[in-house]
Amino acid sequence: MGIGNRESKARKGGSSRPRDLKPHARSFTAQSIPDSQFPIPEWWSSYFDAHYLLEYQPIFDLGQDRREVARLIDLLGLPAGSRVLDVPCGQGRHAHLLAEAGFDVDGLDLSRDLLERARARGTGPTLRYTRADMRRLPARWTARFDAVVNLFTSFGFFLLPSDDQRVVAEWTRVLKPGGVLIWHGGNRDGVMRRFLTRDWWLADGDTMVGHERSFDALSGVLSIRSTWRGRKSSGEREHRIRLYSATHLADLLARNGLVVEMAFDGWSDRTLTRKSGEMLLVARKEH
Numbered sequence: 001m002g003i004g005n006r007e008s009k010a011r012k013g014g015s016s017r018p019r020d021l022k023p024h025a026r027s028f029t030a031q032s033i034p035d036s037q038f039p040i041p042e043w044w045s046s047y048f049d050a051h052y053l054l055e056y057q058p059i060f061d062l063g064q065d066r067r068e069v070a071r072l073i074d075l076l077g078l079p080a081g082s083r084v085l086d087v088p089c090g091q092g093r094h095a096h097l098l099a100e101a102g103f104d105v106d107g108l109d110l111s112r113d114l115l116e117r118a119r120a121r122g123t124g125p126t127l128r129y130t131r132a133d134m135r136r137l138p139a140r141w142t143a144r145f146d147a148v149v150n151l152f153t154s155f156g157f158f159l160l161p162s163d164d165q166r167v168v169a170e171w172t173r174v175l176k177p178g179g180v181l182i183w184h185g186g187n188r189d190g191v192m193r194r195f196l197t198r199d200w201w202l203a204d205g206d207t208m209v210g211h212e213r214s215f216d217a218l219s220g221v222l223s224i225r226s227t228w229r230g231r232k233s234s235g236e237r238e239h240r241i242r243l244y245s246a247t248h249l250a251d252l253l254a255r256n257g258l259v260v261e262m263a264f265d266g267w268s269d270r271t272l273t274r275k276s277g278e279m280l281l282v283a284r285k286e287h
């Protein structure tokens with residue numbers, strides 16, 4: 001998800017320069033960053049709703065989804081009919097394109113709102129959606145998949161690092177021997193290099209969204225306070241993500257039988273560097 005490591009299109013377009021923010025400026029003061037001890041252990045169980053879709057609306061773009069799926073297909077190099085799990089799949093933006101490309105796809109997510117959106121895009125014999133917690137994938141899926149994809153920083157949500165490890169262990173369990181994991185998301189090294197404490201953009205032409213970020217270097221947890229002001233609604237909320245460096249994540253994967261074979265600078269075909277804000281890792285389950 002958006003963690004301040006890519007510029008939003010709204011900002012690139014120049015329509016939401018800081019001076020446009022004057023009426024809302026009070027919402028984005030540093031004082032509104034909450035006490036880091038504020039308990040929001042399970043923010044992920046309610047955060048991914050219609051408002052999440054509004055907040056990230058400038059990033060969600062069918063053309064970009066298609067480019068990302070084309071890259072996934074290239075990297076996977078799998079024949080049509082291969083089984084792919086998109087976890088968590090959100091509103092199905094990659095899952096439905098992977099199915100369209102000829103794969104047999106399962107998408108799993110916890111959010112009722114986002115799964116409803118995903119199903120509305122279409123389901124069928126080669127595209128199914130399941131509502132579940134990614135720490136406990138269905139028992140019947142053991143050794144079922146040729147590939148698992150985990151995209152858009154959909155990792156590091158849980159309070160306990162041991163829960164992140166459970167997620168990885170589940171990916172290993174459901175992959176066939178020799179199966180491939182593609183992990184895409186924020187790269188802690190690159191995010192720290194150019195840490196954006198504040199960011200703002202216009203969503204849906206009407207709502208000003210602001211993010212204020214703080215980072216705890218010991219736990220690696222990034223806290224993000226979102227504020228939105230629009231004609232229809234205004235509010236604020238907070239979420240947290242444990243950021244991983246490529247080194248730390250590759251180690252976690254290896255301890256769970258997934259060996260990283262390639263590391264890229266986000267969706268590009270360039271090699272990952274310490275400056276990359278996003279990373280894409282390709283790992284294989286050992287035989």
Ligand SMILES: C[S@@+](CC[C@H](N)C(=O)[O-])C[C@H]1O[C@@H](n2cnc3c(N)ncnc32)[C@H](O)[C@@H]1O
Binds near residue numbers: 090094
């Ligand atoms: C940043 S979104 C990304 C979704 C998708 N990969 C994409 O690229 O659009 C993260 C997703 O994780 C899901 N999620 C959060 N906690 C979860 C959990 N415990 N189990 C399963 N899904 C979860 C959310 O509902 C949300 O759809």
